[in-house]
Amino acid sequence: MYFYNHYSNKDIYLLHMKFTKRIFLILIACAITTNICAIQFRHLSIKDGLSQLSVLSIYQDKLGRMWFGTEEGINVFDGNNLTAIKTLRNIPPQNLEVRWICGDEKGNIYFQLGTSIVCIDFATQSNTVLVKKGVTTLCHHSGKIYYASRGSVYIYNIAKQSTHCMGQLTKDNIKVLHIDSRGTLWFGTHNGLFYFNKKTRRTTLSIKGAYVEYIYEDTKGNIWVSSRDKGCYRISPKGSCTHYYIDDDTAKEENYNAVLNNIDTRVQDHISSNNVRHIAEDNQGNIWMGTFFGLNRLDIHTGKFTIYIHTNSQQSLSHQSVFPVVKDNNGTLWLGTYYGGVNYFTPDNESFRFVAADINNPYCLSNAFIGNMTTDKRGDLWVCTEGGGLNCIDHNTHLVKRYMANNTANSLPQYNLKAIDYDPIRDQLYIGTYMGSLSVLDIKTGKFCNLQNLNPKLAEKIGNRIIDLKLYNNQLFFTTQNGLWTMNVDTYKIEEVNSTLRNTSEMYLHIDRKGYLWVADLKGIYKISIKTHHIEHYYKAGRAGLGINNFKYIGEDNRGRIYVASSGGGFYRLNESQQAFKAFNTDNSDVMSNFCYAFANIGNYIVYSTERGVGLFNTMDDSFRNMEFAHDFQLAGINRGCGLLAVGNNLYVGGIGGMVVMDISKIFAQKSNSRIYLSQLEVNGKICLPDDGTGIIDKAIYLTDHIHLKYDQNNIAFRFATDGYANSISRSIYEYRLRGYDDRWYQTAGKSIAFPKLPAGKYTLEIRKKPSAWQSGGDVAMLSMCVKVSPPLYLSTFAYIIYIGIIVALICAFYYFKRSQLLLETSLAMEKKDRQNEEALNKAKLQFFTSISHEFRTPLTLIIAKLDYVMQNVQHNSLIAKSLKSVNQNAGMMLGLVNELLDFRKMEQGYTRLSVGKHNLVELVKDITIGFEDMARTKAIDFSFSATSDKIECWYDQRQMQKVVYNLIANAFKYVNQQKGMIEVRLDQTDEHAIIRVIDNGIGIASADIEHIFERFYQANNDNNSATTKRGTGIGLALVKNIVERHHGSINVLSSEGYGSMFVVELPKSNKLFSKDEIAEVLSQPETKTANNEPTKSEGTAKVLIVEDNNELLDTLRDIFSPLYTVITAHNGKEGLDMTRAENPDIIVSDVMMPVMDGREMCKAIKGDMSISHTPILLLTAMSAAEHEVEGLRCGADDYVAKPFNPSVLLARVAALMRMRSMLQQRISADGLQMKDAQQFATNNLDREFMQKCDEIVSAHIADSELSVDNIARMLLMSRTNFYTKFKAITGMTPNEYILSRRLSGAAEHLCNNASASIADTAYLFGFGTPRYFSQCFKKHYGMNPKEWREKK
Secondary structure, three states: OHHHHHOOHHHHHHHHHHHHHHHHHHHHHHHHHOOOOOOOOEEEOHHHOOOOOOEEEEEEOOOOOEEEEEOOEEEEEOOOOEEEEOOEOOEOOOOOOEEEEEEOOOOOEEEEEOOEEEEEOOOOOOEEEEEOOOOOEEEEEOOEEEEEEOOEEEEEEOOOOEEEEEEEOOOOOOOEEEEOOOOOEEEEEOOEEEEEEOOOOEEEEEEEOOOEEEEEEOOOOOEEEEEOOOOEEEEOOOOOEEEEOOOHHHHHHHHHHHHHOOOOEEEEOOOOOOOEEEEEEOOOOOEEEEEOOEEEEEOOOOOOEEEEOOOOOOOOOOOOOEEEEEEOOOOOEEEEEOOOOEEEEOHHHOOEEEEEEOOOOOOOEOOOEEEEEEEOOOOOEEEEEEOOOEEEEOOOOOOEEEEOOOOOOOOOOOOEEEEEEEEOOOOEEEEEEEOOOEEEEEOOOOEEEEHHHHOHHHHHHHOOEEEEEEEEOOEEEEEEOOEEEEEEOOOOOEEEOOHHHOOOOOOEEEEOOOOEEEEEOOOEEEEEEOOOOOEEEEEEOOOOOOOOOEEEEEEEOOOOOEEEEEEOOOEEEEEOOOOEEEEEOOOOOOOOOOEEEEEEEEOOEEEEEEOOEEEEEEOOOOEEEEEEOOOOOOOOEOOOOOOEEEEOOEEEEEOEOEEEEEEHHHHHHOOOOOOEEEEEEEEOOEEOOOOOOOOOOOOOHHHOOEEEEOOOOOOEEEEEEEOOOOOOOOOOOEEEEEEOOEEEEEEEOOOEEEEOOOOOEEEEEEEEEOOOHHHOOOOOOEEEEEEEEOOOHHHOHHHHHHHHHHHHHHHHHHHHHHHHHHHHHHHHHHHHHHHHHHHHHHHHHHHHHHHHHHHHHHHHHHHHHHHHHHHOOOOOOOHHHHHHHHHHHHHHHHHHHHHHHHHHHHHHHOOOOOOEEEEEHHHHHHHHHHHOHHHHHHOOOEEEEEEOOOOOEEEEOHHHHHHHHHHHHHHHHHHOOOOOOEEEEEEEEOOOEEEEEEEEOOOOOOHHHHOOOOOOOOOOOOOOHHHHHOOOOOOHHHHHHHHHHHOOOEEEEEEEOOOEEEEEEEEEOOOOOOOHHHEOOOOOOOOOOOOOOOOOOOHHHOEEEEEOOOHHHHHHHHHHHOOOOEEEEEOOHHHHHHHHHHHOOOEEEEEOOOOOOOHHHHHHHHHOOOOOOOOOEEEEEOOOOHHHHHHHHHOOOOEEEEOOOOHHHHHHHHHHHHHHHHHHHHHHHHHHOOHHHOHHHOOOHHHHHHHHHHHHHHHHOOOOOOOOHHHHHHHOOOOHHHHHHHHHHHHOOOHHHHHHHHHHHHHHHHHHHOOOOOHHHHHHHOOOOOHHHHHHHHHHHHOOOHHHHHHHO
16 A cells, blocks of 8 residues: 555556566576677697697696697697697607607606607606507506507506506507596497406407597596597496487588588587597586587587587687597696697686677677667667667577668668667667767667658757767657757657756766766766756866766666766766765776776676776775786777676677677686696706706706705796686786795786896795785685705805904904004104194294284384484484494394294295296305404404305395395304304305305304204204303294205205304205296396375375374374375274274275274275275285285285385385376366276275266266256265265266266267257257357367367367
């Protein structure tokens, strides 16, 4: 009651129709399943390495390798490599035909080669000939080899390696032997089948007259016997016999028809040929027979034969005539053909059927591009193609019926079909075409109804390119390039669903179980109510987890969840409760590809198609299983638009080249239990075999669990194989690791692994098949092998023991050596410390004398400056003048001593550089000796000078050599005998040297002191009191030695206490030993002229600022400058800076070392201030070193004078700076020179910048008659006073004078260059208020009016 009260009659009808549709789909699936029987054969031929195409025997060994006997030798196949063995050791290559192969429990292979029996040892891979000739057949049973020679049977005991004969069982040649599970010996000849009773030793005929080819026992104990001419026999355990045969003419006709029609598979009630070869049983109990007319499968339950023959299909048998049929351990059947090599397939894997595209084959599709598909209630499959029209595959006969476009009313409007859906109630197909609009096929009548023919205008309006369509009850929803439409299938009335979707991109449809229409396009996903056509929800691309990729398909799982396929983003699942999508792509899941094309539902799985194959997505746990393109999945590719249809457990996959039909339930049931083994080992590029001389392996590599390699055998490569040959679902992926070297797993696409230059050590190689969800039902096989690489002898354990012993011995020797060395170093360190202390003391002394010398220079400056000033005002011949001159000479001598200390310091620090020239040494020495004559007369010392020549020329620095001669003579005067003193200076020469000798008869030098006499601060300890009172600084002779050696000369002393001393200096006469930097030109001395220190016109009124912290020196400087300049003073740099800004002096003379702010800091501050940066600065300092002078000049000083200074020189320097400023002013004022052209005469960057800015402002405002000093100062961000003062100081002109000069010069030039320019225009152009005023100024400046100027020019 509840059902009828809740639902309307229409709803009840719809539910009934849905139930009916599901029932007939299930029936269709069952019907189609019974017809999926085609086999996809794989082939091995000569191109794969097979020795010959006629395969006569097949056998699988203990490892799972397949052995193939051919007419030209035996072959072995490990799944990767097929190796042909045509030559065997100790066996002449005569008859290489291999008809029978068998093996024992140990894995040894026995095969009949011609008429002999050969054994290949499983462990050593060596071969042995067991029987040389006469063998017709062989087999193995219970550790024994049974073989026949003519009519006799022999037994070879493998363990005992002995042979005995059972006797002659028949007079005919025995063709085949077999021992059944009961131990009965069966054998066949060309006259019939026999069996031998071992107890009674009697032979019984079982089948008479048949030419027996093969004997086989199935799992039920039935004995199957194949014959060459009488078909096949089955003998039951109870003894009953069943005969399977066919009339020969019938067999030929059936085979001919099958070949003619290219039918590779057919089902019939009888065998295909009486010529039966080998027989095998598969895992389902079906019997497989190789015959002259193809492969036969006998279904034991139905008695039906399925025949497989060779056709044009690449997946069919490679040859019609089948010889051996063998089942391997995994259920794969291996076939040998007469001229087609090896074929193999897995009967358990009958889950794939490929339907090819061939327009000429009635069992094939009409076009290679397979589009959307559907099935009808009969079970027939309807297939759209892209260019081949519509195909219908009959579910019973597999024949393909084709519907083409032939330009008639009762045909398709186009060959290119895009979409299809089936109406089971009306038994109609709705077909969407490309450029042909909509077409309806009535399956019963076979008539087409095309929308273009019914209503051409309407067809044009809605669009002729159908993209997708879906049927819901009596409404057909479809999309075109013009929008989304619905058609009533009864009235053919068409309406637009929603105008929002008009003229959008390609749209794809899905109708869910709740009755909502889902639409996907480039912009997003729409959920539309079918009843109201209202958009219930819009999911915009790029939001709520939805990507921005092209959306190509919408599907639904069995729980009602919506899935969206995309091109580039994988696929998305909608969670409607959260209104969000979850993405499944290659970055976050195991999805096969990011390019998904279509969906289909099978149980809890959603099947999706990609460009790489087909994937299965488990909607319960979100896991993936993938089926990539492989042998059975033989599509050339899958593209957008290829169909995907699920009916029950059957999946139809359309692609490029045809269609694949697969049974998903059988694929799920497949498990992989194949094992892995090593098939080959290469060391240093050579294959290793047992007993190959290398000693690496003593048995086959697949039986070896460890290898031991030498250090130079570390380039190794392994090949591995499996016994799983027929995995047709997807490629197997293997991974490996070498534990002890790297514990990570690495994938390998092939089945080879290489380790180049493996370091010494112990490792474990592990290989396994990569675990995956697809193979979760089976165990993951793993292979392990231990690998040891020995180190070279010098890295072995024994070598390390020797190394340790040597190291211990060396440590002991080193200990005793270091112990003795430490004692020696201790004594040397003490001596070194003493020397360092002495050196430090010497440096302290030198630093002390240097500092004192700087302090001496300031008072000396005062003394000398006062003396010069006084001597200028005293009569030259007066007694006071002579006294002052003496005082001045002594002050000069004291200054010389100070300079001597400074020079020695400079030499010590490497600051002094020689400037040598070629000079007359006689003149130099003679001039110095003259200076000592007064002293000699005063002290009554006999002082003389002599030279062997008037001219002795050599290369030396005059200034430095004066110090040498002066110090040597002064030293002689210091230590000469005070009562009868005698000093002699001699000059002599040789070819290469000039020689100076200074001889005295003084107190002499002790022999102990002679070797130290030239050391710094060393003074001989003489007892002579007079000498003691004259003790010096101890640096004079050290300075002499330093200067002489820098001249590449030598100095020696000869002395005796009480008799005097003689110093000998030798100087080279050549300049070859001097560097280029040390050689200078000898310039003639210019005539000395008295400097003109008289003040110029500007100097008379010039203002000099003197900055000095020493009051006495400040007064002296004031006295020097006051007669010539206006003097203002300051006592430190801070006061000097403030005074400069306040007074604007014309020049500054400043000391360097001062409190508060020193001279350099003041100089930087002045040169950095725009308003006073033009002021010249002259620095005075006692630090006369070159580096100090450079530092002062870098601070911006214009000149640098060292203390003590000569007042005349100082005045001359100041006058020179004033003249430079006067020259700059004259350059600017002369001829109206612009400031930018006079910048080169500026003394600093700020002045240059000031001049440039002034010139730019005047140039920019030259036409402005209102331009004034205030305007320019404002533009320069300066006060009017500072600007005016600075401008006049630099240019010597007022700003107004400069502006007028610029305007006049510009106007004059303009008048010359522009003949048509009027005087008035020129006046206004250059900033003159009136032409009259312009003419007056022009005439005053140039001496003529503008008109006269133009005419003259």
